[in-house]
Amino acid sequence: AQSVTQLGSHVSVSEGALVLLRCNYSSSVPPYLFWYVQYPNQGLQLLLKYTSAATLVKGINGFEAEFKKSETSFHLTKPSAHMSDAAEYFCAVSDLGSGYALNFGKGTSLLVTP
Amino acid sequence: KAGVTQTPRYLIKTRGQQVTLSCSPISGHRSVSWYQQTPGQGLQFLFEYFSETQRNKGNFPGRFSGRQFSNSRSEMNVSTLELGDSALYLCASSLGPAGGARETQYFGPGTRLLVL
Numbered sequence: 745a746q747s748v749t750q751l752g753s754h755v756s757v758s759e760g761a762l763v764l765l766r767c768n769y770s771s772s773v774p775p776y777l778f779w780y781v782q783y784p785n786q787g788l789q790l791l792l793k794y795t796s797a798a799t800l801v802k803g804i805n806g807f808e809a810e811f812k813k814s815e816t817s818f819h820l821t822k823p824s825a826h827m828s829d830a831a832e833y834f835c836a837v838s839d840l841g842s843g844y845a846l847n848f849g850k851g852t853s854l855l856v857t858p
Numbered sequence: 859k860a861g862v863t864q865t866p867r868y869l870i871k872t873r874g875q876q877v878t879l880s881c882s883p884i885s886g887h888r889s890v891s892w893y894q895q896t897p898g899q900g901l902q903f904l905f906e907y908f909s910e911t912q913r914n915k916g917n918f919p920g921r922f923s924g925r926q927f928s929n930s931r932s933e934m935n936v937s938t939l940e941l942g943d944s945a946l947y948l949c950a951s952s953l954g955p956a957g958g959a960r961e962t963q964y965f966g967p968g969t970r971l972l973v974l
């Protein structure tokens with residue numbers, strides 16, 4: 745069965761610092777991988793999606809993620825954090841076993857300090 | 859193009875009642891998926907509808923049901939509400955033919971249900 749583990753339920757960075765949010769997955773078949781962001785009282789917004797093309801995926805708002813099959817990881821990064829990046833971030837996996845439904849991690853709350 | 863809309867945005871019910879939530883997908887989208895978000899269990903998949911048929915179902919009891927209309931709008935119903943059903947219910951729409959998250963899913967703002 746597929747699963748997603750997000751390391752660190754809370755991450756704090758200074759404005760301008762590197763953002764690194766960790767995600768490890770398990771899947772018995774080639775997966776689709778996603779990062780979503782959720783701002784307070786809002787739905788989910790897709791940041792980026794891996795679909796077995798390039799292993800380095802660029803998303804919106806300067807975010808990118810690298811698919812590493814050997815490490816079963818899909819970590820999210822951004823070179824320089826902005827105050828507006830403060831939000832909840834969810835990693836998700838989707839594969840044939842789940843009928844391609846999204847299986848989400850528990851989420852990481854990103855705090856950006858001045 | 860208008861995004862996914864969900865109504866109502868907030869709802870308060872008491873145990874034992876039933877509730878119906880509505881989701882209108884983006885124009886042209888034929889697939890609607892529903893997810894439940896709670897602090898304890900996180901985001902969990904409920905079901906997916908495509909062309910008025912349930913295409914996929916998560917691991918929820920039969921009290922949770924849904925349907926889709928010919929205009930792709932979807933409703934989900936929860937009968938005999940329990941305290942644990944308090945959650946944010948999110949729907950997501952996509953074009954539809956490929957199924958699930960193989961196509962980009964666009965989420966609505968959610969309906970927050972409180973069961974007292």
